[in-house]
Amino acid sequence: MKKLIILDRDGVINKDSDSYIKSPEEWIPIPGSIEAISKLSEAGYLIAIATNQAGIARGYFTKADLNSMHQKMVTLVEECGGKINTIRFCPHHPNDNCLCRKPKPGMPTSILEDFNILPENSWFVGDALTDIQAGKSAGCRTVLVKTGKGAKSLENLKKLTNTLVYDSLLTFCENILTVGK
Numbered sequence: 001m002k003k004l005i006i007l008d009r010d011g012v013i014n015k016d017s018d019s020y021i022k023s024p025e026e027w028i029p030i031p032g033s034i035e036a037i038s039k040l041s042e043a044g045y046l047i048a049i050a051t052n053q054a055g056i057a058r059g060y061f062t063k064a065d066l067n068s069m070h071q072k073m074v075t076l077v078e079e080c081g082g083k084i085n086t087i088r089f090c091p092h093h094p095n096d097n098c099l100c101r102k103p104k105p106g107m108p109t110s111i112l113e114d115f116n117i118l119p120e121n122s123w124f125v126g127d128a129l130t131d132i133q134a135g136k137s138a139g140c141r142t143v144l145v146k147t148g149k150g151a152k153s154l155e156n157l158k159k160l161t162n163t164l165v166y167d168s169l170l171t172f173c174e175n176i177l178t179v180g181k
Contacts, residue, residue, distance in 0.1 A: 004115060004122040005040055006108050006140065009051035011127035011148015012169055013037070013073065020055040027069040029076065030147050032170030038082030039173050046115055049073075049087040050107035050124075050134070057093035066091075086111060102126075103133035108140055125172060129156045132163055143172050 010016040013033045021027050041047050049070075055061050070087050077084055088107045090100040100106040108124055124135025127148035135142040142163040144150055150165075157163055166172040 001121060002046060002115065002117050003044060004046045004048060004112070004117045006048045006050050006111055006122060006124045006135065007037070007169070008102075008124075008126035008128070008131045009049050009073075011150065012125055012131075012145055013049070016127075016148045020058075020060045021069065022055060022061040023065060024068045024072045027072055029073075030168065032168055034073075034076045034080050034082075036168075036170040036173035037077050037084065038080035039177060041077070041082035041084075043177055046085045046117070047077075047083065048085055048111045048115075049089075050102065050111065051087075051089045052102050052130075053089045053091055054093055054101075056091035057096070063091065086114070102128075103130040103137070105134050105137035108134055108138035112138060112140075123176075125169060127153060129153050132157065136163075145169055145172060 007013060010021060015028045015030055037047055053066055056063060074084050088111060092098040092101055112119055112122060119139025122140045123143055124140040125143040125145060126132055127145050127150035132142045132144055144153060144157055144163055144165050145168055147168050
């Protein structure tokens, strides 16, 4: 049985900024996040990234800049012994009403379909209510981490049920690998 973990990027894997992360130099991993991805990958989980990147539509950075940031992330994970299987991003402005921008389930649904994985065999890990909504809409089990916007998102999370809460991606990783769910 294939298992999948879909991760939001900003605030889960790397430090977030209200001014957007615009370059590889600004892309700084949250302590333990690269290690967590590597451990999950080594344990047999497929790893996917699903990230909203409206900074492209706003003109703050280009797709080439985004690719450079993602290459930095992939390289760090590979150097730690892990693998990221796919990276999906929504480059659209929030007002564009596209199907891929979270909280819509376009990205997680397409990832599940591409890897032929049942939603109940997957996790969606995010730091914002929109991440949790996208994951739930796609049928994934959901996790809110308190890094990034996560601590602020806890209040809104009360509206949703069956979402686990962890301090960070690393604490989620340690739990899932210990408990085995």
